[in-house]
Amino acid sequence: MNNIDKVKTIIIKKPLKLDCGKTISNFPLAYETYGKLNEKKDNAILVFHALSGDQFVTGINPITNKNGWWTHLVGPNKSVDTNKFFVICANVIGGCMGSYGPNSIDPLTNKKLGTNFPVITINDMVNVQYNLLDHFKIEKLFCVMGGSMGGMQVLQFVANFPNKTKTAIPIACTASHSAQNIALNELGRQAIMADSNWKDGDYLNLKNSPNKGLSVARMAAHITYLSQKGLQEKFGRKLQERDDLKFSFDADFQIESYLRHQGSAFVDRFDANSYLYITRAMDYFDLVKEYKGNVSDAFKKTKVKFFIISFTSDWLYPTAENKEIIIALNAAGADVGFIEIKSDKGHDSFLLEVPDFLITIKNFLQANY
Amino acid sequence: MKKEFHIIAELIQKNKRVLDVGCGDGTLLKHLKDNKNIDTRGLEISKKNVQICVSKGLSVIEGNAEKDLQQFPNSSFDYVILSQTLQAFYKPEKVIDDLLRVANKAIVTIPNFGYWKVRLNLLFKGTMPVTKNLPNKWYDTPNLHMCTIKDFVNFCNKKNINLFKSIALYDEKVSKINNNNLEMKNLFSELGIFSIEK
Numbered sequence: 346m347n348n349i350d351k352v353k354t355i356i357i358k359k360p361l362k363l364d365c366g367k368t369i370s371n372f373p374l375a376y377e378t379y380g381k382l383n384e385k386k387d388n389a390i391l392v393f394h395a396l397s398g399d400q401f402v403t404g405i406n407p408i409t410n411k412n413g414w415w416t417h418l419v420g421p422n423k424s425v426d427t428n429k430f431f432v433i434c435a436n437v438i439g440g441c442m443g444s445y446g447p448n449s450i451d452p453l454t455n456k457k458l459g460t461n462f463p464v465i466t467i468n469d470m471v472n473v474q475y476n477l478l479d480h481f482k483i484e485k486l487f488c489v490m491g492g493s494m495g496g497m498q499v500l501q502f503v504a505n506f507p508n509k510t511k512t513a514i515p516i517a518c519t520a521s522h523s524a525q526n527i528a529l530n531e532l533g534r535q536a537i538m539a540d541s542n543w544k545d546g547d548y549l550n551l552k553n554s555p556n557k558g559l560s561v562a563r564m565a566a567h568i569t570y571l572s573q574k575g576l577q578e579k580f581g582r583k584l585q586e587r588d589d590l591k592f593s594f595d596a597d598f599q600i601e602s603y604l605r606h607q608g609s610a611f612v613d614r615f616d617a618n619s620y621l622y623i624t625r626a627m628d629y630f631d632l633v634k635e636y637k638g639n640v641s642d643a644f645k646k647t648k649v650k651f652f653i654i655s656f657t658s659d660w661l662y663p664t665a666e667n668k669e670i671i672i673a674l675n676a677a678g679a680d681v682g683f684i685e686i687k688s689d690k691g692h693d694s695f696l697l698e699v700p701d702f703l704i705t706i707k708n709f710l711q712a713n714y
Numbered sequence: 715m716k717k718e719f720h721i722i723a724e725l726i727q728k729n730k731r732v733l734d735v736g737c738g739d740g741t742l743l744k745h746l747k748d749n750k751n752i753d754t755r756g757l758e759i760s761k762k763n764v765q766i767c768v769s770k771g772l773s774v775i776e777g778n779a780e781k782d783l784q785q786f787p788n789s790s791f792d793y794v795i796l797s798q799t800l801q802a803f804y805k806p807e808k809v810i811d812d813l814l815r816v817a818n819k820a821i822v823t824i825p826n827f828g829y830w831k832v833r834l835n836l837l838f839k840g841t842m843p844v845t846k847n848l849p850n851k852w853y854d855t856p857n858l859h860m861c862t863i864k865d866f867v868n869f870c871n872k873k874n875i876n877l878f879k880s881i882a883l884y885d886e887k888v889s890k891i892n893n894n895n896l897e898m899k900n901l902f903s904e905l906g907i908f909s910i911e912k
Contacts (some may be wrong), residue, residue, distance in 0.1 A: 650773065671775060672785040680755075682773040685762045701761075705768055712771035 348408055352400070352436075352443035353377060353630050357476050364466040364629075375443025376400050376435040379419065380427035382481060388714070389483050390425060391474070391510070392434040392497035393491030395696075397440035397567075397615060403427070407441065409614045417698045424707035425547045429714070430487065433477055437470040437498075439622035445473075447618035450547065451654045459618055460546030464467055466631045467494070470498075471501045478509060485509055487714060490706075492516035492695035493662065494623070497630050500670065504643035512713050514706065516654045519666040520632040520640050526661065526712060528540065529569055533562030537617045546618050560608030567607045572658035572691035576600065633690035640673035651681040652709050653700065656694040679687040682709075715741055716813040717886045718905060722795060725879060725909050726750060726912050730792035733817060734800040735755065735779045740767035747772070755791070757782060773866075780804060783812040787812045791817040798823050801857040810875070818860075819878065823907045826882075828862030828900040847904050863891065863899055870910060881910040 352375045377400040386416040392402055394414065399406070403413040403420045419425040436444040439462070447462040469590055477484070489499045489510045496518025503513050519526075537543055540558025548554050560613060568576075580600040585589070587597065596602040636642040651674055655667035664685050674681040688694040688700045694702065719742045725734060728750045734743050736754030740763070746752040756774035758764050765843070767774035775782065779796075780803055794817035796809070801824065803809045813820040825847040826832070836845035842852035850856070862881065868876050880891035889911035891899045891906065899906075 522912050552748060598749075630778065668785075675775075675785050675790070678787070678790055680753075680773050681775065682764075682768060683775040683777070684761060685776055686767070700739070701765070708765065708769035712769055 349407060349443055351407070351486065354443055355476065355480050357473060359476075361469070361472060363463055363469045365464050367463045369463070372438070372445035372449070372622035373443065374435055374445070375440075376404065376433060378434075379403060379432040379588065380430050382431040382483070386481075386483050387487060389431045389433060389486045390710075391486050391502070392419070392425075392432055392501075393489065394434060394437065395491070395493040395495045396613070396620075396627065397563075398495070399440065400436045401442075402434045404442060404469075406675070411614075414696060417696075418703060418706060420625065421565055421606055423471065424703045425490075425710065426707075430710070433481070435474045435477060437623065437626075438473050439440035439465045439470070439619060440627060441619040446616075447546065447622060448616055457549035459549055460621075462622065463616070463630075465622060466626050467497050467501050467693065468505070468635075470546070470626065471498050471505055474507060475496075475502075475509075479600065485511060488512045488514060488710065490514035490516070491518075493509065493692065494627050496662075497522075499516040499631075500632060500643070503647055503649050504635075507644070507647040507649065510649055512650045512709075514652050514654065514709065515670065516665075517656055517659050517662045517667070518670075518694055519630075519662050520670050521634070522628050523631050527628045528623065529661075530628055532565050534621050534624060536561040536565065537621060540617075543617065546621070547618070548646075554612070556612040558608075559612050559615065559620060560605075562617075563611040563615075563621060564604040564608040567604060569661050570691055570693040572689055573687045574658060575691055578689065579630065582694060612663045636661070640670070641666065641676035642672055644677040644679045647677070647679055649703065650713060651678070651679060653681065653683045653684075653704075654695075655685045656688045656692070656699075658683055658689050658691070659692045659694065661692040715745055717744070718743065718797065718823055718883060718907065720820060721811075721883065721888060721907050722797065722823070723750065725907075726752065726793050730754070731755075731790070732793045732795065733786065733791045734795040734797070735783065735813070736797065737763075737767065737774060737795075737829055738797075739763050740770050740772045740774065741771050742795065743767070743774075744770050749849070751861060752808075765873075779809055779812075783809065786816040789818060792819065794815055794820045796820065796822045798825055798826055801860050803841070805860065806859050806861075807869075810869075811869075812912075814875070814910070819911045821907070821908060821909050822823055822867055823864075823905055824861060826863045826865070826900065826903050826906050827860040829904050830865055830901050833901075863903060864896060866894060866906060866908065870908070874912075875912045877908060878911050879907075881907040883907060 354373040436442040496515035499515040537558035539557030542553040543555040587603040655664040730795040832843040
């Protein structure tokens with residue numbers, strides 16, 4: 346990827362012990378900011394990205410030249426108004442947009458780390474990003490927010506640093522990755538590892554990348570981000586630039602062509618090893634286990650004001666799983682609000698222009714700032 | 715704000731924790747939060763109302779009292795409010811039990827089915843009553859278990875629920891309900907407001 350050296354980074358010097366037991370230090374964390382930090386430093390929002398996201402929340406992503414992943418939500422005069430708020434987002438460690446990850450060079454061998462990169466967790470990601478508060482000398486954030494894996498990071502952040510944010514918005518997420526979601530992630534990982542170009546993760550030091558495997562992983566995952574109704578309405582059985590079936594294995598149907606496009610576009614901007622590491626981190630996420638069966642202990646003394654959002658057609662992180670978080674928060678006597686937004690767009694709803702969702706975020710931030 | 719809410723607000727002490735079950739657009743909660751420094755929470759079934767509450771800065775959970783009250787721990791609130799909603803539940807008795815589990819005191823208001831206009835409706839018209847407080851037709855009403863002020867008092871007595879305060883409302887006029895005037899209040903009141911405890 347071009348210009349990757351030009352992304353903003355901070356070097357984290359302080360050693361950090363990862364959940365796997367390994368200690369890392371002197372590593373880069375890539376980030377981007379939008380808006381201005383005010384004098385009181387009370388207008389900062391830390392946004393956490395999801396599996397395939399990065400630090401480029403809004404505007405044009407300088408690496409891909411595409412719109413940022415939350416352009417609908419974040420920007421001047423938008424729900425997360427960057428005229429008012431200072432938005433920070435970092436690329437998670439394990440990612441491939443400039444933060445320490447399998448793409449990083451191992452100083453001992455001068456080769457890319459590949460699968461020598463340690464297995465990381467959501468907890469590790471959050472602990473690393475906490476350094477951004479020191480970097481910007483922010484005593485307390487106004488809000489932490491994120492959807493899907495970003496929502497898991499929100500929960501972990503509040504559990505780890507209960508006094509470091511005023512509000513928290515976990516969206517379309519869970520406190521404990523379900524068997525179904527682990528299964529779907531494993532499907533993606535197996536697709537990558539079955540690609541003969543993967544070479545046990547060492548492909549970065551060789552010529553060819555496991556693009557087919559990563560593409561299949563993305564295709565499978567993309568289906569899980571949509572809903573049956575949404576797919577049926579958008580594609581139905583419509584044919585792709587042809588009048589009739591071709592009795593072949595070409596992309597006869599529009600949905601096939603659409604998925605193939607999603608897969609091939611993804612490999613241009615994402616790294617297969619990062620996909621393995623990040624999905625693994627999601628699978629390992631389990632606040633229930635971390636707090637010995639009682640998630641509410643994670644939020645015992647928190648004064649943070651939570652607002653939880655789920656979507657009616659999201660079957661990946663369904664409302665029932667989001668409600669488990671509310672139950673835990675209520676059990677801890679925490680301050681929590683919740684709404685289930687009506688949408689046919691499945692899990693992807695949090696990334697799309699869903700008016701009720703955008704208005705809810707706007708109102709929540711406005712009413713609490 | 716309607717008279718009913720003013721009466722409820724007067725029943726609640728300052729600086730307490732309050733859950734409003736079926737909080738609607740949050741009018742009462744906002745009043746309690748702003749004027750009595752109450753730590754407020756709401757439970758509301760309508761998405762639209764939850765949105766309105768969010769814009770008022772209120773912490774409201776979208777949900778149904780019959781399913782979602784159980785998630786609140788025992789005695790997690792000082793007061794729980796149930797305003798003109800009891801009649802809409804499948805199992806009102808279970809809801810009352812749950813209210814008195816999650817809070818030390820419950821304030822329950824009921825549209826009085828014993829109000830004389832309601833009785834006349836049925837007696838002379840021979841049709842299900844439609845009044846100011848009961849505006850729906852029989853086929854589209856959310857109300858499943860209508861009761862009278864007397865029914866509610868009897869219910870509390872039977873269940874050993876302490877009626878801490880019983881108030882009748884008629885045309886903005888407030889009066890106390892006691893054992894001596896129960897029959898009259900049951901006939902001439904539109905609304906009953908009860909502060910109950912176990």
